[in-house]
Amino acid sequence: MKEAFTEIKVDTDGGDTPPGLYEAKTVAEGINGLESVTDDKIELFHEQGFLVVDNAFPQSMVNDALEGLHDLIDGKAPEFKGIQFEAAAKDRLDSIPAAEKQDFVRKLKNFVEYDSRLKTISNDPRLLSVVSRIIDDVPDLWIDQALLKPPLIGREKPWHQDKAFFDLPSTAKVLGVWIALDEAMIENGCMFVIPASHHQGPVVHHRRRDWQICDTDVAVDEAIAVPLKPGGLLFFDGLIHHGTPPTHSSLRRRALQFHYIPDGVERVTEEERMAVFGSEGKDVEC
Secondary structure: OHHHHOOOEEOOOOOOOOOOOOOOOEEOOOEEOHHHOOHHHHHHHHHHOEEEEEOOOOHHHHHHHHHHHHHHHOOOOOOOOOEEEOHHHHHHOOOOOHHHHHHHEEEEEOOOOOOHHHHHHHOOHHHHHHHHHHHOOOEEEEEEEEEEEOOOOOOOEEEEOHHHHOOOOOOOOOEEEEEEOOOEOOOOOOEEEOOOHHHHOOOOEEEOOOEEEOHHHOOHHHOEEEOEOOOOEEEEEOOOOEEEOOOOOOOOEEEEEEEEEEOOOOOOOHHHHHHHHOOOOOOOOO
């Protein structure tokens, strides 16, 4: 057990979440099923920067995804090392029983080539058809992650834009797909978004509790919550402002998150990305 954990990363960000950042007065409403993503819904996505789809995947596929994650966490693919634990587990990694391990995992990354069940979801023809229509191009899977908000200890993911993390041109289309595997509620850390915030373009990020938008620059009065049932999903633009609060619930909140880009998009350097999203050399404070 101890040797396996030595190669696994532990989250080192975090800190106390300021009050008032996640107090949405509105809850997003979804459409039923991927077949309901009509052209007018895609237009709405481009206006608002997000689209909620309930019942996108059947429970059988949700169960398959959970089994795939469990197998990766349990070490059934020994070559897979893309696991990150919550910082709260740092001093317990050597003694956590295998049956409890998933409740200390924060993130899994780059896993689709290690589990066919998870790859099946990322390659689902119905999903890719909608992705292609939204980005108006052939989609390429850029990032695959599983985001696990462990009961009681799952920390906040502060407000941010996903493109601030990606070494891609600031003009490149990036589409996020967040798929709930458990019921995601405000109490256990569902997604919050600020509608139409993607129209502001890239926003400077700061290293505080994470790589994030400055708390004072977040339009919290405009935030809405995005609760989802298992199998529901959220499409969101790579520039929309979004975040998730910490959980103090005993209920798990596990989700898959895929990011798709148009096939053939060229990469940029970290320095080029930071010139857009970083604060160095700019008259900004946080």
